[in-house]
Amino acid sequence: MADGPDAVDGPSEEEMEALDALGRGGEWDFAGRTLKLTNLDKAIFPGRDGGPPLTKRDLVRYHSRIAPHLLPYLRGRALNTNRFPDGVDRAGFWQKAVPGHAPPWVARWDYPDARPDDTRTYVVVDEPATLAWLANQAAVELHPWNPLTATWREPAWAFIDIDPGTRTSFDDVLVMTRLHKVVLDELDVRAAAKVTGKRGVQIWIPVAPGLTFEETRGWVEVVSKAVGKVMPEMVSWAWSTSDRRGRARLDYTQNVHNKTLVAPFSARPAPGAPVSMPIRWDELDDPDLTPDRWTILDAVERVASVGDPLLPLIGLAQDLPRF
Numbered sequence: 001m002a003d004g005p006d007a008v009d010g011p012s013e014e015e016m017e018a019l020d021a022l023g024r025g026g027e028w029d030f031a032g033r034t035l036k037l038t039n040l041d042k043a044i045f046p047g048r049d050g051g052p053p054l055t056k057r058d059l060v061r062y063h064s065r066i067a068p069h070l071l072p073y074l075r076g077r078a079l080n081t082n083r084f085p086d087g088v089d090r091a092g093f094w095q096k097a098v099p100g101h102a103p104p105w106v107a108r109w110d111y112p113d114a115r116p117d118d119t120r121t122y123v124v125v126d127e128p129a130t131l132a133w134l135a136n137q138a139a140v141e142l143h144p145w146n147p148l149t150a151t152w153r154e155p156a157w158a159f160i161d162i163d164p165g166t167r168t169s170f171d172d173v174l175v176m177t178r179l180h181k182v183v184l185d186e187l188d189v190r191a192a193a194k195v196t197g198k199r200g201v202q203i204w205i206p207v208a209p210g211l212t213f214e215e216t217r218g219w220v221e222v223v224s225k226a227v228g229k230v231m232p233e234m235v236s237w238a239w240s241t242s243d244r245r246g247r248a249r250l251d252y253t254q255n256v257h258n259k260t261l262v263a264p265f266s267a268r269p270a271p272g273a274p275v276s277m278p279i280r281w282d283e284l285d286d287p288d289l290t291p292d293r294w295t296i297l298d299a300v301e302r303v304a305s306v307g308d309p310l311l312p313l314i315g316l317a318q319d320l321p322r323f
Contacts, residue, residue, distance in 0.1 A: 048272025
């Protein structure tokens with residue numbers, strides 16, 4: 001059952017059975033909305049390790065089931081999506097503006113500072129049906145804005161993005177993550193990590209209202225450069241990938257109002273449909289941990305079993321200590 005004033009329940013068995021019973025497409029009643037679904041049997045993700053491909057129906061099913069856990073990271077935020085209508089083994093495209101065919105019940109937000117060449121009206125995912133609609137659009141990756149629309153000039157999170165280079169092993173990424181955790185513990189700062197579903201790890205740090213992006217970016221830069229000094233042979237501060245010579249980047253520049261990171265529980269465009277998964281700190285020592293360990297087929301069971309260690313940090317008004 002849902003818990004809390006903004007929580008939602010997962011789909012009913014009847015709703016999931018109705019989705020499975022649809023042919024290639026049709027109308028589906030879900031979470032109080034009627035959705036027109038199309039091309040449900042189209043392969044979106046190649047299979048992993050010889051397994052069968054995953055279809056748009058699989059993605060709709062996943063978005064519907066993960067909604068209670070994913071919505072807290074999307075609700076009240078503008079959303080960018082990376083869409084792959086022809087499958088993830090072909091080029092996708094970024095969608096920022098609300099498409100003209102969006103149902104009228106999809107929530108929207110107008111960006112007050114939009115210039116003539118900027119996107120003005122964004123999707124805001126505030127209910128499970130919007131997630132299912134996005135899945136039908138083959139919106140594989142979900143990238144919410146850092147700030148809430150109500151306070152769009154102020155970050156809600158400080159992000160540490162451990163972006164591996166071509167010579168960076170996942171063991172190297174884990175070492176960098178542990179070192180960041182040591183620094184955060186020393187500063188008595190609460191944070192949680194998530195694997196990205198690709199190769200890296202991100203650390204999300206909730207921050208109190210009133211901070212600017214310049215302040216969070218500068219703060220993360222100090223922390224990450226302290227870590228970088230411990231392992232200079234592994235870290236590059238160069239902007240371009242070619243200049244990093246295969247080394248990792250600790251990317252404090254993600255702390256800008258118009259930059260986004262992939263949402264917790266979002267799928268990634270890769271074989272098997274891996275997802276970005278929040279992890280407990282002690283899982284950094286799990287020998288079976290990989291950045292793409294969980295997929296849309298087992299992510300719901302994973303969070304139902306162990307919970308979401310990032311969830312208690314949403315909205316935490318945490319002051320960042322001064323250096």
